[in-house]
Amino acid sequence: SQTIHQWPATLVQPVGSPLSLECTVEGTSNPNLYWYRQAAGRGLQLLFYSVGIGQISSEVPQNLSASRPQDRQFILSSKKLLLSDSGFYLCAWSLEKEQFFGPGTRLTVL
């Protein structure tokens, strides 16, 4: 069966520090991969999605970037975190339309 992992589960970082959040999927090949930010009152905001290795679509211009170095690995990065980057980050995968979500990472930028 397929599983999706995200780490770390929680992260506290100072303003200006770099960020790397990792997401991996097991049990499937060539999935579509997604990064979302979930905020109260703002719902799920799509940040990036990828339909294949090295293919990244950015939905919101911002301080973040994404990479897909391997088929089942999706990484969310930042060179310098801002206070506004605080939030709950969700990774998801799909083969067709149904999306399967990871447990999320709670990021606090101080």
Added chain:
Amino acid sequence: AQRVTQPEKLLSVFKGAPVELKCNYSYSGSPELFWYVQYSRQRLQLLLRHISRESIKGFTADLNKGETSFHLKKPFAQEEDSAMYYCALSPRGYQKVTFGTGTKLQVIP
């Protein structure tokens, strides 16, 4: 561009009362509509999709193209229905999914 609107941030109903969670969308093409649910301390998961025309946990949703709506309904709310509900849209043939801002359903015993 596609857009999904959920006008209610919070909906409180008594156990046994009917539930209707509203969802309106804007998209010029042919959309696929979904409802996702997140129970407390659980992952976000698919509840139902319009093309399946199925009832899940007593919930149904009908796509009304004339009113561009996809409201989620249940005739008798249960306490275990308390959760966060998200409406979502994906253009047919594309992988991008746009979510609404979500509605928190609170079922009062």
